Amino acid sequence: xxxxxxxxxxxxxxxxxxxxxxxxxxxxxxxxxxxxxxxxxxxxxxxxxxxxxxxxxxxxxxxxxxxxxxxxxxxxxxxxxxxxxxxxxxxxxxxxx
Numbered sequence: 554x555x556x557x558x559x560x561x562x563x564x565x566x567x568x569x570x571x572x573x574x575x576x577x578x579x580x581x582x583x584x585x586x587x588x589x590x591x592x593x594x595x596x597x598x599x600x601x602x603x604x605x606x607x608x609x610x611x612x613x614x615x616x617x618x619x620x621x622x623x624x625x626x627x628x629x630x631x632x633x634x635x636x637x638x639x640x641x642x643x644x645x646x647x648x649x650x
Contacts, residue, residue: 564605564606565603565604565605566603566604566605566606566609566642567601567602567603568601568602568603568604568609568638568639568642569600569601569638570592570595570600570601570602570635571600572597572598572600574631574635575592575593575595575602577628577631577632577635578592578632578635579592579593581621581623581628581632582615582616582618582621582632583615583618583620583621584612584615584618585611585615587608588608588611588612588615591604591608606643606644609639609642609643610643612639613636613639613640613643616632616635616636616639617636
């Protein structure tokens with residue numbers, strides 16, 4: 554299975570998020586404004602969003618926040634797949650506070 558993200562530099566990670574993925578996340582998840590702005594600023598043809606590891610960890614956390622679960626199975630399945638892509642890029646020790 555191909556990696557969904559690659560290191561751009563020592564401090565940034567590229568996460569594959571299509572325009573459709575970004576629209577789903579922006580339309581459904583409640584998250585910090587700086588993360589929303591980051592997703593909105595990504596050009597529509599670009600399939601990657603670049604995150605610092607700490608930003609990626611914050612983004613990951615919003616997928617599990619109360620109220621960010623869908624009753625629509627199709628939507629939830631797509632959100633879960635995005636969440637899995639994020640989790641694959643986080644070092645194991647970043648799951649802990």
